[in-house]
Amino acid sequence: MKTTRRQFVAATAALSAAALLRPLSTAFAQAAAPPPIVFCHGNGDHAALWMTTLWRFAQNGWPKDRLVAFNFTDPLARSDDAVPMPGRSGTEDQLRELTAVVRTTLARTGSDRLALVGSSRGGNAIRNFIVLADGASQVSHAALCGTPNRGVFHWPQAPGSEFNGAGPFLTRLNARDTDVVPGTAFLTLYSEGNDKFAQADARLIGRPGVPTGITTEGPTLRGATNIGLGPLDHREVAFHPRAFRELYRFIGGREPALIGVQPDSEVVLDGLVTGNPRGVPSNRPVGNAEVEVWRIDPGTAARRGEPLARKTTGPDGRWGPVTASYEDCLEFVVAVEGHPVTHTFRSPFPRSSDVVHLRPAPPVAEAERQAGAIVRMTRPRGYFGIPRDVVVLDGREPSDVTRGVPTDAATSVRLPAGEVGRPVIGLFNEERVIARAVPLAENRIAIAELTW
Template sequence: MSGRLVSWITFRPQGEPVKRALGSIVVLLLLLAALAPPASAGFGGGSRGHDRDVRPIVFVHGSAGSASQFQTPALRFASNGYAVEDIEAVEYDTQFQTNTLAQVHERIDAAVAALLRRTGSDRVDLVGHSLGTYVSQQYLNSSPQRAARVAHYVNIDGVTAAAPPGGVDTLALWAEPWRYPGVTREISGATNVDLGEQGHTEAVTSEKSFREMFRFFTGRAPATTDVRPERGRRLVSGRVHFFVSNLPVVDGTLKVYRVNRLNGARVGRPVATFAVTDGAFGPFRAAPYARYELELTRGEITHHFYTEPFTRSDRFVRLLTDQPGGIVRSNMTASPRHTNLTISRNKEWWSDQGDRSDTLSVDGDEILTGIAPRTKRAIGIAVGDQLADGRSLLGQPIAAFASVPFITGVDQYLPAPRRLSGIRLRSVPRDSTRAHTLVVPAWPSSDHWVSVQFDAH
């Protein structure tokens, strides 16, 4: 499942003394101006790319993925001077039930043409992840004209190749070595980098992979690998899609509410309302450090999405909703007496790696134990009272998700509704001491669904 709120992906088969002093200051300012990242402009900050080394970027996601897998890298590129609007994603049905590979290639053509036309750049940089590496390699190999419009290609933890696709300068990033004992994965003639003990999706969103991509694209190290807070309000926009087809929602209404960080309750009227007729919504202006609920109404279920505060302007917000009979809702029991949640992060949850495990508690209960071994690659977690019996059964996964790639679930009773308090979620990522905390209302699952997205940075 993908989107900023839900994101699960797979691949299958980042005087004289005074004069001298003034002169020194001028020289210093000139040096700083030369060294600093380009000034903010446009949608949400970043350069238009007057530096020839900075080209627009096109991202192609993997199976059941979306633009959200590149959200953290895009925010890091923007923190280093890229314009937000100069980073695009090509999205498609990865089950190829509603589009063909040729049609996806045509979408890449359109994205490339639009970026070149708007920016005046000579070429783009292309990034593929997982199944997106197959799509991208086939694209580059399909014609010399297509390859000629791509300056650099990054192949993230996907398919190997005997030569750089289409003869394009290639960087290949590899993760999860434990899955391929004794096997050398590489693209011959490319720069191949082992990311070490990183997960499959983590390979897209990690600081190390961003550092490698930025240096490969620009020939220099990034000024920062942090997602630096943007000054003032941030412009936020995105799309509402169905999981897993990535088809757009065309009959919904999206309302954006500011919420109380202590209990998740709404603060006043909606700050924005959008008719969702082609999947797109926004932009709306998000205040620094503020927390928001994005409420989607359509059909018989109201879907509530909650995120961490928006640090920078963002075009890659993806809200993934499930249709009746969908893979998530069909495996969870609804009731007016309990809440159902989906929790996601574009970095795998690990529970069996000792000191390198993640922690995730819901209403004070640690829920990862026993349900998120590293081999599961769990990115999405379904939480709810599976039997609607008012009891929790922690420590073992919901059997219905055992065979579903990258999705796990746990039977936890979350009473609903609640008058004064909300559901408190707290995560401490592996290799970090920083806690990520969100509090959301306890909406009854009979008429509501709740999705919570933790940042991968």
């Protein structure tokens, strides 16, 4: 029987990975099982951002059932931590949800302790659990990535903000002579100048020329291992390959055997549809969402064959599972009442994942409604840094991306009605994603979502 290129590449990758991981698997078998790891996402985000990190841990021998990325229900922080706001959460809400996940993870795995890894605001919940809620006995390792441990600002204004270094929440966390707790190892990963939430000037949070009272070292902790990751941005210090290496070394106690993600011969994808028609990011599952998944041409984004899946979600919001190849470019179509029909175009998924969460786009702004089509390119696991990065959408560098410190995770192109249906190519450094312009007149919008 003739071996196809796809079969050859998959087999070669599998053999190479197996050879590299054999010593690691033996080490894990001889030692105690590695601790479960719970990953906490940041403000307004969801568990899907940890997808590439989960792939890297799993392919380096970490048992998949010991890797937990969960959704905070209402991920966006309140303006005042003590004042309830519809669709938003306070620090006590996040503490309650993290405590429940820790409890269930320890019970399910039979472990005495676990590791916690947080991106940005997720680190606030981790510190709250360990320092203020006496959770240290359950946590062997705590890794905080870009967490604003001294605040995003230190002002008398907005005194109740969770992100105010002078506010009650961070004042309580930072009141002791050390920021760590005996028995729990602490790591911080931070940007050396490119974190938009660790800047001396408040320009990037809307108050140019006003001192924030915060420095580049704002995410560090007294008594922790603090590692600067050069020019990585606020999100990259959690999700970049460089961040993974430090997380693996910190929790696993050794260098990872693999950094680049190796493909699986068969890829199974699943996740939730979440959303809120009021425009507030939400991780509440959406029932009665219409979901289609299509295999598309990698050069034109034209659909190939019949849909891989067509489903109406139940109350749990789950849209899968769907089986694909590691070479398949995919289009996800999500229709939810109160949102535009969202066509999300993705470059191939090299490995399986059950956190491919789908959020429909928010309603289109009035100023954009005259366009024939809108295509947005988004980067959930980092920001666009110009001139740091190559950023090209539809053949030109975007004008709506702030230059200098990486600040923006989305850029858009508007097309006239006569160009509806044509392919639109997005480039970010070495990643290429291709979308097709869909008619805004039908309340449809296209998203070219980057993976890396």
